[in-house]
Amino acid sequence: MPNTDCELIAELKVALISQRYSPVVAGNYCAYARVFLDYLALRRIPINEVTEAQVAHYLHHAIAMFRKRHGRSPGPYWHSIPRSGIHALLRLAQGQWPPAPKATCAADALRFAICDEYETWLREERGLAEPSIYALMWEGRNFLAWQLDRCGVDSLMEMAVGDIDRYMETRTPHQTRKSVKDVAERLRSILRYLHRTGRTAIDLSPHVIAPLLYAYEGVPSILERDQIAAVLRVAGQDKTPIGLRDHAILQLLATYGLRSSEIRNLRIEDIDWRAEAIRIRHTKTRACSYLPLMAPVGEAVLAYLRAGRPETDAREVFIRTRAPYRKLGMLASAVRRRLHDAGVEPPGKSGPHIFRHARAVEMLRSAVPQKIIGDMLGHRSAESTAPYLKLATEDLRDIALCVPGREVRS
Structure with a gap:
């Protein structure tokens, strides 16, 4: 192997170790990366010109070679190991992987240009949060x-209502009414921008048709107090690193009703241990709340x-429990796993948000003013908090109304 390839593999190993990969995993990644470099050398493909299609082709080749060498197919997840090693190598060699898409035709060039401008407009002029922009x-x-x-490329100026209807037909099969409405709202946004910038006549x-949703239709799932206690108790018995992490996350969900992104973005400096306070960065409003650090959470x-x-x-x-050690991703799978372990089966959705619903309902049942509930949940207006009121409708069953009526005489 040429010296440049040897140096690249040595640099890759140093980078993997610095990211806290175990020596065994780093060695495996480097071994597969070295074989990939040999494959490129035989075909005279420079490492800095490798494409995603070429990587996919190589992985098919690697599976075929495994089958030829061992007389059997590899396991269903075997390809993830060489793929991860190759991707790490390409990030090091090209600076970014997957590579930024390149325009191969006039349509691609126009689409990339519009999207770049549109993203800048959403971020700088509308000031939207990252999840909304995404x-x-x-x-x-x-x-x-x-x-x-x-x-x-000339079709934007000639677009008509029929084109919009056909696009919606491709996007809406098998989706809920709420999802269809979300698609319609996002489509309206790009259409307004296209007209604003003079790209449509x-x-x-x-003309984007969306289903009508009634205010507060559909009651989301919530957890009762005994169910939350059971989930926390079972999660607290797991003393492994992932168990300690999940238990801390569940305590934050149950105590403060935080959004998933607010927990994932919580930083070391946001916890003031001496003042027993915690700073929450609300992702939707970009405001900060300072809440008391409750003992179970701390x-x-x-x-x-x-x-x-x-x-x-x-x-x-x-943080992730496996290298590379970076910010934790979505919490939904961890929450579902802990609910299952505790034998708790919500009737509807079972993501982190059901703890948020449960916390709001608990405060409503304790006669906490709606404004205070909204402040704790990080809502911008009272209208955002109002939907949680419908979750406490079961309490109305306990209220006996004395309705006056006419006395019936015999």
Whole structure:
């Protein structure tokens, strides 16, 4: 292998070890990366020009070679090991992986240009939060790709209501009414922007048809107090690093009713141990709340920091349990796992948000004013808190109303 390849593999090993990969995993990744470099050398493909299609082709080749060598197919997840090693190598060699998409035709160039401008507008002029930008950008890219690939680069100015209807037909099968409404709102946004920037002759956004949703329709799932206690108790019995982490997360969910993103973005410096306070960065409003650090929460987080959190330079409190050690991703799978362990089966959705609903209902039943509930939940207006009122409707069954009536004489 050329010296440049040897140096690249040595640099890869140093990078993996610095990211806290175990020596065994780092060695496996480097071994597969070395074989991949040999494969490229035989085909005279420079490492800095490798594409995603070439990596996919190599993985098919690697599976075929495994089958030829061992007389059997590899396990269903075997390919993830060489793929991870190759991706780490390509991130090191190219600086970014997957690579940024390159325009291969005029339609691609136009779509990339519009999307870049649209994202800047959403971020700088509208000031939207990252999750909202991500959702709007996904819809925008998908719509533009659908329209430009189908009708060409000159089709935007000639778009009509029929085009919008056909796009909605491709997006709405098997979706709930709420999901269809979300698609419609995101589509309206990109259509308004296209007209605002002079790329469409008329504003087509008013012609996007969405289902009518009634205020507060559909009661979401909540957990009762004994169910929450059972989940916390079972999770607290798991003293492994992942168990300590999940227990701390569940304590935050149950005590404060936080959003998933607010827990994932919680940083070390947000907890003031001396003042027994915790700062919450609300992702939707970009405001901060300062809440008292309740004893069960503080004890659970401290136990995780002492015995469960891996060594890392990341400032977020909750970290992945496997290298590379970075901010934790979505919480839904961890919550579902702990609910299952406790034998708790909500009738509807079973993600982190059901703890938020439960906390709101508990405060409502304790006669906490709606304004205070909204402040704790990080709501911008009272209208955002109002939907939680419907979750306490069962309490009305306990109220006996004395309705006056006419006396019946015999």
